[in-house]
Amino acid sequence: MTIKDTPEEWEIRSSETPFRGAKTSVRTDEVVMPDGSTARRDYQVHPGSVAILALDDDDRVLLIKQYRHPVRQKLWEIPAGLLDVPGENPLHAAQRELYEEAHVKAEDWRVLTDVYTTPGGCDESVRIFLARGLSEAQGERFAAEHEETDLQHARVLVDELVQGVLAGELHNNCLVVGVLSLVAARGGAGLDALRPAEAPWPARPFEA
Numbered sequence: 001m002t003i004k005d006t007p008e009e010w011e012i013r014s015s016e017t018p019f020r021g022a023k024t025s026v027r028t029d030e031v032v033m034p035d036g037s038t039a040r041r042d043y044q045v046h047p048g049s050v051a052i053l054a055l056d057d058d059d060r061v062l063l064i065k066q067y068r069h070p071v072r073q074k075l076w077e078i079p080a081g082l083l084d085v086p087g088e089n090p091l092h093a094a095q096r097e098l099y100e101e102a103h104v105k106a107e108d109w110r111v112l113t114d115v116y117t118t119p120g121g122c123d124e125s126v127r128i129f130l131a132r133g134l135s136e137a138q139g140e141r142f143a144a145e146h147e148e149t150d151l152q153h154a155r156v157l158v159d160e161l162v163q164g165v166l167a168g169e170l171h172n173n174c175l176v177v178g179v180l181s182l183v184a185a186r187g188g189a190g191l192d193a194l195r196p197a198e199a200p201w202p203a204r205p206f207e208a
Helices: 090-102 146-150 157-168 173-187
Strands: 012-020 025-032 036-045 049-054 060-066 073-077 080-081 104-117 124-136 154-158
Touching: 012 146, 025 080, 036 060, 036 073, 049 090, 049 104, 049 173, 060 090, 073 146, 073 173, 090 104, 090 124, 104 173, 157 173
Parallel strands: 049 124
Antiparallel strands: 012 025, 025 036, 049 080, 060 073, 060 154, 104 124
């Protein structure tokens, strides 16, 4: 048996969108089950996201701390952002987010992993990049607004982050998945064997 996710789409008898927000919406589908019955499935429709595990020459990861209202916590996270434009090249979006949230640029970009954040209730897919060869970006800093006006920044050693994840002290999905994927890649074929930055992404197709 090959352990690999596979595309499949069950019949939808009806579909409606009871809520539309600024960036996401909620959809209700009536889905035909294997026994012929139907069940209603509510889920958030999401444009997709990118996240960046930016690793400096001292083996530290660039982090931001941001208030997240749904969970009523300030979370340590890696830079991330929405794919605002349909079909947008995710590498370009990631480079923009790293600049806007940290005023940093990177010379070496690779795909660390692709994940569905909450596939039972949301169709969001996130591409997590590994960015190395960091330096301060040129030009003016991005004008922050809303929660981003209260961001904190830090650079933390990879080993410390792993300890924090396993101790239940760090909870952001992209940070947890990104750091543990980094450690796994190092223990396997190495970081240079990771997929190129513009590797295909079936969940969010784009033009290179």
